[in-house]
């Protein structure tokens with residue numbers, strides 16, 4: 007191969023095509039499709055990806071430049087992923103480079119020196135070696151030849167060597183080195199050494215025996231209440247000391263100064279400990295055996311495993327009620343797949359990457375599971391990713407981006423809770439993991455299982471109608487729970503009545519009584535506060551003034567802990583006012599109900615009740631999510647109170663009551679999916695109750711108890727909800743009866759932003775008319791396109807930019823995405839104003 011076609015990382019739309027580079031002799035072995043390279047571009051050196059290789063006469067190409075460097079010894083991407091990036095670029099109207107970048111773990115995005123060390127000891131390494139009996143050669147395979155042994159010895163002596171040193175010592179052995187890297191005898195270590203270094207952590211330990219510490223505790227003055235709390239906590243946790251400092255801080259919500267104070271008193275020690283980067287290393291996962299399947303499970307498993315055995319591409323939509331045992335189906339299907347030597351990807355929403363989920367997979371498949379999620383450091387993520395690429399893992403469990411797991415023999419993709427919006431990436435490239443999964447699987451002859459108790463209307467409609475060739479899932483249903491118990495009884499409480507009868511509390515009398523009952527019986531409760539649509543803004547009750555962000559035109563959010571106001575979009579912060587800046591009134595306070603307020607209220611109503619609060623504030627620390635759930639499972643609390651996080655995937659036997667504090671706060675959002683979202687959330691959270699032997703009860707408090715999403719959720723009636731919701735969608739021309747493209751144009755100057763948006767809309771309209779596409783929305787069967795806007799975006803100003811949007815609605819076989827992209831590029835090219843930004847969101851999930 008003489009010429010490499012390279013997609014370069016230059017943020018201009020016109021560079022979104024491959025450029026030719028010649029391949030110098032010494033880089034030939036290393037340059038492959040999927041290689042990351044450094045190439046000259048203009049006056050700079052930029053990063054790029056090799057997307058194809060060609061034979062050709064380099065001399066004949068005018069001005070061709072050579073690749074400067076190959077950045078990784080084993081290409082981070084496979085040809086299959088490179089092809090997938092092409093598809094993504096078209097499907098989501100994004101640049102190819104951003105699709106390629108999205109497939110890499112963050113640790114690989116920088117530039118790094120290549121260092122090589124010995125690979126990890128393979129399990130099959132022979133104990134002694136007859137040729138070199140007293141040398142600790144490692145890793146030595148029986149078939150290793152002399153050159154390979156020499157290379158191993160060279161690297162072993164050096165500990166870590168650079169690529170240059172190695173190639174200089176073995177100038178003719180590039181192929182051998184490459185082979186040894188692939189086989190895992192050698193490995194790249196640059197990131198561990200250079201970028202992250204060894205990871206160290208501050209840890210806290212008692213400076214004395216627990217008994218002595220307890221005496222000290224008793225003699226401490228009452229004024230050091232916080233310090234006493236910390237000390238007593240450490241004494242209780244003695245068995246697991248030393249404990250990471252940040253865990254102590256998170257568990258007790260104390261400042262670092264408090265802990266430091268104890269160190270100054272000589273009661274505790276703060277030391278640095280080194281931690282390994284496998285986040286799950288050293289943890290025991292209870293091994294689990296496959297369960298005998300129920301009749302419903304067997305039917306589903308039969309259909310799915312047949313497709314897996316035949317290695318034929320097929321998509322299934324598994325609609326199984328909460329507790330129907332979908333996870334067991336996943337586990338057994340994966341087993342089937344890996345027994346055939348093929349790999350499996352399991353996608354879960356970020357939020358449900360709970361220890362429970364991880365435990366279930368690690369328990370069944372042990373260390374063959376790589377776990378990828380955003381709470382891991384980039385070093386940890388890189389390690390997990392490398393396990394996949396080097397074939398040391400057969401199963402990858404992760405959030406959205408795990409769909410790009412670099413497996414080479416993919417047989418199965420599972421997407422749990424397929425309706426979750428977190429599968430859509432809300433920044434470039436704006437892909438949906440479900441589409442990518444289906445596309446990737448179709449290329450690999452792999453099976454896809456989309457599982458949910460509340461499938462998205464898009465998927466369900468596609469399964470029922472079978473009208474879309476590229477996405478027509480087979481529908482599998484599991485209407486009963488695996489353990490044979492009933493779905494919990496749901497009661498809807500009309501909060502308007504409560505108010506009428508003089509109950510101003512956030513708890514209805516019913517919920518109050520039910521909570522008390524659980525306390526008396528020693529059972530547990532999950533309380534959901536639906537925070538979507540709620541804001542904790544500051545408002546003056548005298549004049550109606552609302553504190554807003556000067557940059558973004560949205561209300562600021564009150565943060566109790568720091569007692570200041572913050573903008574959730576741009577981060578602007580200011581102190582919370584004591585008096586109204588408009589009228590001087592003192593009746594200024596924050597509104598809305600946050601989880602903290604519910605927690606306070608619970609404390610007042612039920613003294614002594616133990617509450618675990620789980621929301622963004624209490625789960626920012628790594629592992630905190632896990633820890634809180636662990637405490638709840640160990641029955642260290644009576645109530646688990648939280649936002650959407652508590653709704654999904656949890657399986658606790660002693661939870662017999664689920665309370666929803668406000669069911670309808672999200673119903674009035676300007677989003678056509680508001681009813682669907684409300685239904686999904688209520689159904690999911692209701693499913694947390696009575697999952698084992700104890701029967702469950704669900705109380706949903708609502709101000710609009712007659713809304714169909716609430717009524718049907720109350721009856722666990724997915725099908726009736728869908729029927730009604732589809733009627734609305736059809737009447738109003740919303741997905742799944744058409745598709746949407748949301749185009750947002752923004753500029754620092756308002757008139758320019760507006761003019762560009764108008765220009766964009768006019769051009770689309772003109773071109774669509776030429777193609778005879780325009781305005782045929784009323785006829786459901788026709789190929790047509792409609793355009794709404796331009797209007798000011800729901801966030802009219804963000805980070806100092808004015809934003810306008812157009813909504814393109816379309817259906818049929820027309821290339822609407824191509825048209826939108828074409829017009830956007832023309833507009834950018836004609837204006838040549840780098841300040842203008844056009845973002846294209848195909849099949850948007852967030853409309854506000």
Ligand SMILES: Nc1ncnc2c1ncn2[C@@H]1O[C@H](COP(=O)(O)OP(=O)(O)OP(=O)(O)O)[C@@H](O)[C@H]1O
Nearest residue numbers: 297298299300328329330331332333334488655693
């Ligand atoms: N075949 C089986 N035999 C016995 N118990 C089972 C079987 N299948 C599942 N279970 C148990 O039933 C319970 C519910 O199963 P699981 O959590 O897999 O349901 P799910 O469909 O994933 O629910 P959700 O959508 O609510 O997360 C679990 O405790 C699980 O161990």
Ligand SMILES: [Zn+2]
Nearest residue numbers: 546549586589
């Ligand atoms: Zn005022």
Ligand SMILES: [Zn+2]
Nearest residue numbers: 555558573576
């Ligand atoms: Zn702001």
